[in-house]
Amino acid sequence: MVQEMTDKQFKTILEMVDMIxxxxxxxxxxxxxxxxxxxxxxxxxxx
Numbered sequence: 291m292v293q294e295m296t297d298k299q300f301k302t303i304l305e306m307v308d309m310i311x312x313x314x315x316x317x318x319x320x321x322x323x324x325x326x327x328x329x330x331x332x333x334x335x336x337x
Contacts, residue, residue: 310327
């Protein structure tokens with residue numbers, strides 16, 4: 291099933307990424323944080 295993202299959902303995601311990047315000292319830290327969020331989201335869907 292294909293779900294389309296609304297403009298509001300897309301804006302919310304970008305704002306969250308912006309908040310993550312604000313709190314990071316470097317690109318590697320930002321990548322680790324985003325990857326951790328992806329992993330956490332993946333485990334929630336499997337439950």
